Amino acid sequence: MYTCITPRIKAVGVSDTDIDLFESQYEVPNGITYNSYLLQGDDLAVVFDTVDAVFADQWLDNLADALGSSRQPDMLVVLHLEPDHSGSIACLMERYPSMKLAASAKALAMLPQFFADASQWDGRLVKLGEGSSLKLGGGVELTFLSAPMVHWPEVLVAYEHSEATLFGADAFGTFGTPGHSQPWDPEAARYYFNIVGKFGQQVQALLKKASSLDIKRICSLHGPVLEGDEVARAVRFYDRWSSYQPDLSGVFIPYASVYGNTAAAAVTMAQLLEQRGVNVVMMDLARCDMSEAVSLAFRYPAMLLAAPTYDCSVFPPMATFLHHLSIKGFRNRTVGIIENGSWAPVAARTMQKMLDEMKDIKVVQPVVTIRTRLAEDNDADMQLLADALTSAVVAALPLTD
Ligand SMILES: Cc1cc2nc3c(=O)[nH]c(=O)nc-3n(C[C@H](O)[C@H](O)[C@H](O)COP(=O)(O)O)c2cc1C
Ligand SMILES: [Fe+2]
Ligand SMILES: [Fe+2]
Structure with a gap:
C-alpha cells in the first residue's frame, strides 16, 4: 500500500x-x-x-x-x-x-x-x-x-x-x-x-x-x-x-506527594492562581506520562514545583522529572517552589540545586515550606507566591499562533 x-x-x-x-x-x-x-x-x-x-x-x-x-x-x-x-x-x-x-x-x-x-x-x-x-x-x-x-x-x-x-x-x-x-x-x-x-x-x-x-x-x-x-x-x-519561548499561557504545576498533603497544597495554589485569572494545568508526577510533563514544562512560561522531603532529599518522582528537564536543556522559565517535610525539610534545597544546573531559571520568592500539612501560617506566603507566579505569566511574551 x-x-x-x-x-x-x-x-x-x-x-x-x-x-x-x-x-x-x-x-x-x-x-x-x-x-x-x-x-x-x-x-x-x-x-x-x-x-x-x-x-x-x-x-x-x-x-x-x-x-x-x-x-x-x-x-x-x-x-x-x-x-x-x-x-x-x-x-x-x-x-x-x-x-x-x-x-x-x-x-x-x-x-x-x-x-x-x-x-x-x-x-x-x-x-x-x-x-x-x-x-x-x-x-x-x-x-x-x-x-x-x-x-x-x-x-x-x-x-x-x-x-x-x-x-x-x-x-x-x-x-x-x-x-x-x-x-x-x-x-x-x-x-x-x-x-x-x-x-x-x-x-x-x-x-x-x-x-x-x-x-x-x-x-x-x-x-x-x-x-x-x-x-x-x-x-x-x-x-x-x-528558542525556548513559551507558546501557552499559564502556570504548569507538576507535583509529587506520598500521602496527599503536598498535592492538597498544590491544589490550593492552583485555586489562588485561578482566582487571579491564570490558566493552570496540574500533573501528578508519580502517575502521569513523564514525556507529557516535560513537554508542558517547556510550553508554559511558569511552573510551580511541589514535593515532599524524602530520605533527606526530594521525593523521587520530582527528582526524576527535574533530571529529565535538565538533560533536555530546560531553560528560560520562572519557577515557584512548595516543599513539605515533617522534621527536617530539604526538598526545596534539593530542587533548587537541580534547577541551578539549568540556564536562566528564575526561582521566585517566597519558597513555601509546609510542615506535613498546609497550615494557617502558610497563608501569607502562599498569596505572595501566587502573586509572583501571576506576574511571570503576565510578563510572558504574547503568543504567536
Ligand atoms: C519514606 C519517607 C521518607 C521521608 N523522609 C523525610 C526526611 O528526610 N525529612 C523530612 O522532613 N520528612 C521526611 N519524610 C516525611 C514527609 O516529607 C512528610 O510525611 C510529608 O508531609 C509528606 O507529604 P505528602 O503528604 O505530600 O506525601 C519522609 C516520608 C517518607 C514516607
Ligand atoms: Fe525518527
Ligand atoms: Fe531520530
Whole structure:
C-alpha cells in the first residue's frame, strides 16, 4: 500500500500500532509511523529513508507497488541513521543490487557500526553534504542541507525544487498514525521537546537556512505530511520551541506527594492562581506520562514545583522529572517552589540545586515550606507566591499562533 502525495512523490512508509513504547520510553497511544518516500523524476527514482526492521517486508511491498513493474530505485537517500529509519537498509541494498546509497559523510562513517557487512557496499556509496544537488530528470531537483544535531550528528534534510517540498528527516515529526485524527501541536510538542528539545540552537540554525526556501510541503519521517497553511504554522511553533519561548499561557504545576498533603497544597495554589485569572494545568508526577510533563514544562512560561522531603532529599518522582528537564536543556522559565517535610525539610534545597544546573531559571520568592500539612501560617506566603507566579505569566511574551 502506498499514498500519492503528488504525481512525483509517493509515501511508502508503515504504521506501527503494536509498539508499547517508542524509543523504549514514550507512550504512543495512537502508534507511530515510520515514513518513507519515493521521489520519481523522469530519469531517476530516489527512496528517502527506510523503516524499522520489524516492518521491512511490508515496506518493501509498498515500495514495489509504488515503483510499478518497470522501475528500480536508483538511489536510497539516508537522511537519518537512527534505527527506526535505517533498520531496513540492508534488505533494500540486497533487493536492488545496482541501487546506490547516499548519505552525509558522518552517516557513511557510522554505517559500519549499524551494519557489520557495510563494507560490501563500498562501491555503491555517494557522499552528500551542505549544498549537494541531484537532478532526477523532468525538472525534479534536490538540494541537500546539513542539519547536524537535529537531533543526531549525521542528519541531512533535502529540498525538492519543482514541488517545493522539504524532506525534513525527524524534524516536524509527531506521534500517531493515520486513522487517529488528532491536532498536530500537542503531540508534535511532546515529540519535539522529548526527542529534539535539547538542540534548540541547532534547530534555529536549520530554520534560518530553510527560511530562504519557498516550502509548500514538509515530508517528515514521522506523522502526517504538512501542506499549505500547516507548513507556516509548524515553522512558527518550531521557531518558538527552539528558542525556548513559551507558546501557552499559564502556570504548569507538576507535583509529587506520598500521602496527599503536598498535592492538597498544590491544589490550593492552583485555586489562588485561578482566582487571579491564570490558566493552570496540574500533573501528578508519580502517575502521569513523564514525556507529557516535560513537554508542558517547556510550553508554559511558569511552573510551580511541589514535593515532599524524602530520605533527606526530594521525593523521587520530582527528582526524576527535574533530571529529565535538565538533560533536555530546560531553560528560560520562572519557577515557584512548595516543599513539605515533617522534621527536617530539604526538598526545596534539593530542587533548587537541580534547577541551578539549568540556564536562566528564575526561582521566585517566597519558597513555601509546609510542615506535613498546609497550615494557617502558610497563608501569607502562599498569596505572595501566587502573586509572583501571576506576574511571570503576565510578563510572558504574547503568543504567536
Ligand atoms: C519514606 C519517607 C521518607 C521521608 N523522609 C523525610 C526526611 O528526610 N525529612 C523530612 O522532613 N520528612 C521526611 N519524610 C516525611 C514527609 O516529607 C512528610 O510525611 C510529608 O508531609 C509528606 O507529604 P505528602 O503528604 O505530600 O506525601 C519522609 C516520608 C517518607 C514516607
Ligand atoms: Fe531520530
Ligand atoms: Fe525518527
